[in-house]
């Protein structure tokens with residue numbers, strides 16, 4: 001079976017390509033290297049011992065996608081390609097809607113033209129917005145999101161809902177990821193954000209490796225046990241494995257499916273920092289700063305549906321996530337530029 005992975009050289013995509021090849025799938029990647037680098041492809045090849053087919057292709061490029069579907073026999077698609085920085089999306093909303101929403105529409109049109117109607121889509125816990133209380137359940141009403149990035153995910157979910165309503169031959173898996181962190185056990189691939197990281201774990205790792213001076217914890221006056229925000233961190237390897245189960249679902253059944261991919265457990269910012277210090281033995285200087293605009297106090301999943309219907313549940317705990325993030329960062333202090 002052959003799987004087209006859009007965004008396959010990105011953080012989650014690269015781990016998923018390896019998991020797919022290890023599970024015996026043929027992998028075709030479409031990525032425009034907007035937020036990734038060619039060296040990732042070499043590392044995927046090194047770790048999987050196999051060569052994925054690669055197309056340097058923007059998903060908005062209809063002719064480019066058409067060429068892929070003409071040249072390759074694609075059985076199902078995992079669609080990671082997209083822009084993902086919440087803050088940036090507030091400054092350049094049109095680029096986000098164009099890349100994420102228009103890009104997805106082009107992809108779906110080309111898929112339909114080639115009779116490929118199976119897709120796994122990277123959605124996000126962000127679609128639950130501010131009105132729902134954790135644990136978050138898939139059937140909750142979504143949409144009260146506060147930023148353009150989150151709105152692109154809600155809009156794409158709605159497009160997928162309408163597509164299935166129009167043609168029930170489709171098989172569509174919407175996966176809502178919580179907070180993916182960690183890296184491959186080899187320390188050869190991991191998360192490599194450009195510039196100063198926005199997200200917690202890459203920030204902690206760069207402080208530990210000496211690239212940044214100290215972490216600022218955004219607020220300790222939330223209504224949580226230690227006052228810092230609580231999130232459902234999930235190991236990227238667990239997430240990658242979840243995509244295998246989701247692809248199998250698209251190959252086995254038609255339908256419209258939505259699954260949270262989280263652990264079902266929340267950790268506070270302080271708990272993550274302390275777990276990292278404990279596991280790695282590194283110093284992580286931090287200070288308490290003001291709250292970050294838009295942050296919610298407590299976000300974690302109800303992960304029971306993925307377990308019941310996909311037979312998937314997370315296996316790694318916070319200490320594995322910290323140890324593996326550190327192995328990647330310490331062996332690649334300059335990320336993929338090293």
Ligand code: NAD
Pocket residue numbers: 006007008009010011012013030031032033034035036057058059060079080081082083084099103122123124125177178179180
């Ligand atoms: P990433 O930026 O590392 O990977 C995305 C990949 O898509 C990159 O390689 C980039 O070059 C590529 N890409 C972007 N626009 C493209 C386009 N128009 N055509 C072709 N390729 C394009 O991000 P990631 O963390 O691996 O996230 C993957 C997906 O998961 C994204 O859709 C993201 O919104 C979603 N997601 C991520 C998180 C997270 O915290 N990392 C959480 C929830 C959902």
Ligand code: WQD
Pocket residue numbers: 084086123124125126178179180198199200201203215216217218219228229230231269292295
């Ligand atoms: C986690 C916690 C911060 C950095 C984001 C997106 C979400 C999803 C996952 C894509 C928060 C605190 C962080 C720092 C800190 N992505 N923090 N100091 O905001 O939960 O989720 O990534 O879909 O849509 O919003 O993740 O890693 O940015 O923050 O104190 O320097 O760490 O306040 O409580 P977040 P994060």
